[in-house]
Amino acid sequence: MSASTKDYSHHETPVQLPDNQSTPEYVSDAMASLLSKMDFDYVFLLPGASYRGLHDSLVNHNRNLNPKIILATSELSAASMAHGYAKAADKPSLCILHDLVGLMNGSMGLYNAYCDRTPVVFLGGSGPLDPDQRRFIEWNHSASTQADIIKDWVKWTDEPPTGNATLKSIVRAKTIAETYPPGPVYVSIDTHVQEQPVDESLEKVDPSLPRYKAPPAMGPNEDALAEAAEMIVKAEFPVLVGGRFGIYERMRKPLIELLNISGAGGLNDRAVYCWPSDHPQNLSGDKDALREADVIVCMDCIDINNVMGTYAIRRRSDTKEMREKASPTIIDMSLNAIDNNSWTAFGGPTPPIDLQIVCEPEYGLARLISAVQKALERNTDLLGRVQKRKKMLEKRHERLRVAQIEKAREGWDQSPIRVERMIHEVYQAVKGKPWTLTAANHRSFNEVVWNFPGAGAYLGADGGGGVGYNASAAIGAGLALRDKGRFCISLGGDGDFLMAPGCVWSAVHYGIPMLHIINNNSTWGNDEVHQIEVAHNRRRPKENAWIGQAMRDPIIDFAQIARGFGAWAEGPAQTPSQLIDILGKAVEEVEKGRVAVVDVTTTLGLLS
Structure with missing residues (x-):
């Protein structure tokens, strides 16, 4: 990792701003200023008009620093990146979603974070709550209580109606998110409120006050x-x-x-x-x-x-x-x-x-x-x-x-490559590096093919079983690991990658070095194995289990997809010797600071 660049300031630096940061002119400026004091290094988002005021303030008031914007290509990716970052950084992360439609797209990411007990502060553009302030599209994108759709799988929600209430809610949200057991929280931020000018009634909120700190750990009896x-x-x-x-x-x-x-x-x-x-x-x-x-x-x-x-x-x-x-x-x-x-x-x-x-x-x-x-x-x-x-x-x-x-070692040299052999070769390629395994199909792991030093070497699974987590979460985690000088490695299924392949663009754009392995069995493997079990139980032909499961004819070219987003990519590796050769090249690319994606043709895994 020593060869990778340390300066990412050339990415998305605002221009033509005054030398000194101005005092907040709008409520959204005050929101951005508050966020800058809450230890959020990054904010993961997909743009949306419902928080256009805050977006402007993050760029032109905060100068795209603390938090720095990480642009995702889908709301699911944004939520999953924030999820992965929080686990790798070991602190709450920040994500902003567009109103109803953005929240619906990203809702599975919130559920994964909830089940995984991960502290993510979600802000959601909303409203305006005042009907007289709504444009025509905002009627489609407004709800009487926007957070109702995800209340059942977050720790806490709020719909603050004023600027003061919004500032206090944001700080309270982080406190609740990181109080054990941790989990995601969601705060609606009203579009009209964001764009109101600051006046003497807007209070200053100091997030360093003891009242806004998570309480001490609860001790045992x-x-x-x-x-x-x-x-x-x-x-x-x-x-x-x-x-x-x-x-x-x-x-x-x-x-x-x-x-x-x-x-x-x-x-x-x-x-x-x-x-x-x-x-x-x-x-x-x-x-x-x-x-x-x-x-x-x-x-x-x-x-x-x-x-x-x-x-x-x-x-x-x-x-x-x-x-x-x-x-x-x-x-x-x-x-x-x-x-x-x-x-x-x-x-x-x-x-x-x-x-x-x-x-x-x-x-x-x-x-x-x-x-x-x-x-x-x-x-x-x-x-x-x-x-x-x-x-x-x-x-x-x-x-x-x-x-x-x-x-x-059964079928060790076979093709398609057995999952155990794939994992072994990936480990052999990275074992001399300061690696952290950020995402993987945990059911496939056998500890004799990957040697874990103990806690903290693997950041765990998605939590809620929502497919589409691995690659995006690995990118969020990779951002935190880049800042720590760690080597980011992740493994995910072909189906998981297909859910949000555009996340690779974010990793490339923001210079997040990582190695992502696609465990490619050209099918929805877990479900095909389920169909085999059902066929066995019902004494029906298991030869039909692939129908409505297999993704062949044509075979998807994952390496080409990844290259289209700017990553270095090769594959499919179809034999162990091919895999060893490709992994050697991939590790070199990651050490240069690049994103490397390796497509590996594998056998079916185990039943979930």
């Missing part, structure tokens, strides 16, 4: 924590399941510390990698671990039923009802109990937990480490049990990895 610690150290086979907070690098050290002092096995929740792949207590991929465990600690796991395999359809071997011995004690350390939504069933039914510790998970982890240490100090005889477990787990980890390597 100490009695429950002590009880959990005793269960862990006295267990025969405790297992720690790391959840969503594993997307943050700051969690790497404490998670490893808890694993080491407890002598527990480590498993990952869906779409996260909390533990180092080569840690001797990492049992990720061991389908028997949960079935055999007697104490299971779920830390920031959003859907514990999914962790435990208690859903009725396609029950797994770790389902509680299939256990040969007594059910385990399940401990939940999260904010799940207070993060409920009556509209979406996301998160599942009541989980099968025995001890619930309601707290901010990061703070809870620190307190749990202390509680485990104290439990071991009170009874030093338990240290021998911990060491015994560690030796058992090390042997189990070694056997697991041997079996996983053997499984992964």
